[in-house]
Amino acid sequence: MPVIIMEPLLGGKLANSLPPEAQEIFRLGTSSPDHRKWSGSPAAWGLCWLWNQSEVTVVLSGMTDPAQVAENAALTDVCSAGSLTGEELALYSKVKDVFNRANKINCTGCAYCLPCPQGVNIPGCFSAYNTSYIMGWRSGLQLYINGTGITAAKSSDPAACISCGKCEKHCPQNIPIIESLKKVKIRMEPLPVRIALKTVRAFLGRHKKSC
Ligand code: SF4
Ligand code: SF4
Known part of the structure; x- marks a missing residue:
């Protein structure tokens, strides 16, 4: 064969x-x-x-x-x-x-899990998370902010996930995407970051809501 x-x-x-x-x-x-x-x-x-x-x-x-x-x-x-x-x-x-x-999350970036109906940038979140371990947390945060547009009113960060499970059916790596997104949020958005992001959004006049 x-x-x-x-x-x-x-x-x-x-x-x-x-x-x-x-x-x-x-x-x-x-x-x-x-x-x-x-x-x-x-x-x-x-x-x-x-x-x-x-x-x-x-x-x-x-x-x-x-x-x-x-x-x-x-x-x-x-x-x-x-x-x-x-x-x-x-x-x-x-x-x-x-x-x-x-590589804490074995995502290849193939994007078969997309599009997410809520607009979550799944591979972008996982890439930022892995980068935070490989290149340092600050490098990961930079990717996370750029990849999710988290300072925008309509962003693609993990908070938008409603656990519908659609993405998990398509992942060839069988990644538990829903649980993994929770880990991403915890690591990339500790309290000081959440406060800073909220301040930036308030300054820009953007009120966060799900996609
Ligand atoms: S489980 Fe979450 S990330 Fe996956 S498709 Fe549904 S809303 Fe999007
Ligand atoms: S389908 Fe799986 S491996 Fe491919 S980008 Fe999505 S989470 Fe990563």
């Missing part, structure tokens, strides 16, 4: 949003004298792990510029089934531990 891998880099998360600690593990691995000479970007490490599996027939990698095409094509010369060394596989285990610790 052919095995075709979609979203091999988790919608780009494994390429662009690895926690700094995980990036450092790959960087050190790439500069190690034992490392075979192939590009050591996080994307390359991710793709090589898949090509290393004998069951995988084809990897559908989304590439956005010619440099990525060139990098991926070059990788296929050195990464094939069973090609990863024991040392390289050990690095993946370390990176996986760091990644799982940081």
